[in-house]
Amino acid sequence: MLSTSEFKIGSAIKYNNEQWMITGYQFVNPGKGAAFVRTKLKNLKSGKVLEVTFKSGEKVEEVDLMYRTLQYLYKDANAYYFMDQDYNQHFLTNEIIGERSKFFKENMEVKGIVIEDNLSDIVLPMKLDFKVIEAPPGVKGDTATGGSKPIVIETGATINAPLFIKEGDVIRINTETEEYVERVNQ
Numbered sequence: 146m147l148s149t150s151e152f153k154i155g156s157a158i159k160y161n162n163e164q165w166m167i168t169g170y171q172f173v174n175p176g177k178g179a180a181f182v183r184t185k186l187k188n189l190k191s192g193k194v195l196e197v198t199f200k201s202g203e204k205v206e207e208v209d210l211m212y213r214t215l216q217y218l219y220k221d222a223n224a225y226y227f228m229d230q231d232y233n234q235h236f237l238t239n240e241i242i243g244e245r246s247k248f249f250k251e252n253m254e255v256k257g258i259v260i261e262d263n264l265s266d267i268v269l270p271m272k273l274d275f276k277v278i279e280a281p282p283g284v285k286g287d288t289a290t291g292g293s294k295p296i297v298i299e300t301g302a303t304i305n306a307p308l309f310i311k312e313g314d315v316i317r318i319n320t321e322t323e324e325y326v327e328r329v330n331q
Contacts, residue, residue, distance in 0.1 A: 149203050160205060167185070181199060181202075192240055229257070236264075245269055248275075250275075255270070276298065277313065279294075279297035280311050293325075296310055304325060310327075
């Protein structure tokens with residue numbers, strides 16, 4: 146059993162007979178009344194996100210998670226396919242992967258979240274490097290605010306980057322915030 150005081154991002158719990166991962170939480174102690182914990186939960190099977198409030202000190206059943214290193218292989222119309230180190234293939238549906246797919250590169254390594262021998266989700270590395278394939282020239286006089294411009298990276302995703310970034314550069318991107326971090330020297 147896991148007490149609300151032990152909640153942390155990435156913990157998995159059983160709620161309403163389903164398995165959920167805690168993706169955010171906040172302890173609230175109002176001036177009047179009992180303290181509580183407001184959580185954001187992501188369903189490990191469907192990907193659905195819920196906001197749930199627990200009383201402070203309440204206990205919930207913890208779910209055992211296993212992490213497995215996987216290699217991204219390919220995508221078809223319905224799913225994304227991965228291979229583990231024992232050469233077993235696993236897949237996740239488009240709905241579960243969602244917007245994260247814009248950072249997928251062939252053969253990249255991800256962490257797979259495994260529950261009861263079934264792959265339920267993946268975790269991308271926090272920062273990844275990508276080659277810039279399209280970058281419009283920066284406009285002179287636009288630098289007073291430390292401006293940015295939309296660029297296209299090798300996976301086809303568009304992100305904002307500083308004006309000095311040009312086609313052919315390799316940049317590092319934070320996959321959680323989807324923001325430019327730095328230019329990488331090759």
